[in-house]
Amino acid sequence: xxxxxxxxxxxxxxxxxxxxxxxxxxxxxxxxxxxxxxxxxxxxxxxxxxxxxxxxxxxxxxxxxxxxxxxxxxxxxxxxxxxxxxxxxxxxxxxxxxxxxxxxxxxxxxxxxxxxxxxxxxxxxxxxxxxxxx
Numbered sequence: 122x123x124x125x126x127x128x129x130x131x132x133x134x135x136x137x138x139x140x141x142x143x144x145x146x147x148x149x150x151x152x153x154x155x156x157x158x159x160x161x162x163x164x165x166x167x168x169x170x171x172x173x174x175x176x177x178x179x180x181x182x183x184x185x186x187x188x189x190x191x192x193x194x195x196x197x198x199x200x201x202x203x204x205x206x207x208x209x210x211x212x213x214x215x216x217x218x219x220x221x222x223x224x225x226x227x228x229x230x231x232x233x234x235x236x237x238x239x240x241x242x243x244x245x246x247x248x249x250x251x252x253x254x255x
Contacts, residue, residue, distance in 0.1 A: 124252040125224055125240055127158055132255050134161040136236050139202040139228040145171035146202050150182070151226070152189040153197035161200075162188065174213060175201045198224035198240075205231050208239040210248045218243035224251060 131151060138147050138161070149163040162185035167178040189196060199220060203211075208229035210218075218225060221244050229237040240251040 122250055122252050123242070124254055125158075126254045129255055131158050131161055132238070135200055135226065135228055135238065138163055139230060139236065142202070143204055143230050146173070146175040146204060147228075148175040148177050148199075148201040150185050150189065150196060151198035151200060151224070152192065152194035154192075154194050158197050159194060160189075160192070166201075172204060173206075176217075196220065196223055198226055200226040200228065202228040202230060207231060208237045210241055210243065215243060215246045215248060218246075226253075 138149075146166055146168070147163065148166050149161060151158050152160045152162065164181045164185050165178040166175045168174040168176040186196065206229065208227040210225065210227065214225070214227070225241045225243055225248070227239055227241070238253065240253045241248040242251055
């Protein structure tokens with residue numbers, strides 16, 4: 122299992138966003154500079170069932186990718202939350218994973234007072250867990 126270091130500022134931004142929308146899945150992008158995760162770019166969830174699925178709003182995702190490039194950064198990861206299920210990729214998550222080099226982070230709010238976040242690499246509809254170090 123590989124290991125990824127995440128800065129506390131990135132982790133706090135992700136957890137705060139998930140906590141502010143406990144009834145629906147939040148989603149977005151994480152950028153990196155020189156291979157180090159640096160910024161969180163929230164993207165609105167355009168799914169017709171945001172309480173159980175996420176679909177990034179296309180224009181907002183394109184805008185976030187443009188801002189990442191303008192900052193001289195690269196796409197590092199894609200995140201979303203699971204309000205009512207564990208921090209494990211659903212079949213839909215695996216099917217929609219279109220960036221094989223990106224880290225996929227899932228935040229679960231389905232815990233009693235403790236947020237859970239897990240990372241995965243996704244290749245050919247299969248998820249490999251990645252150890253997260255904060």
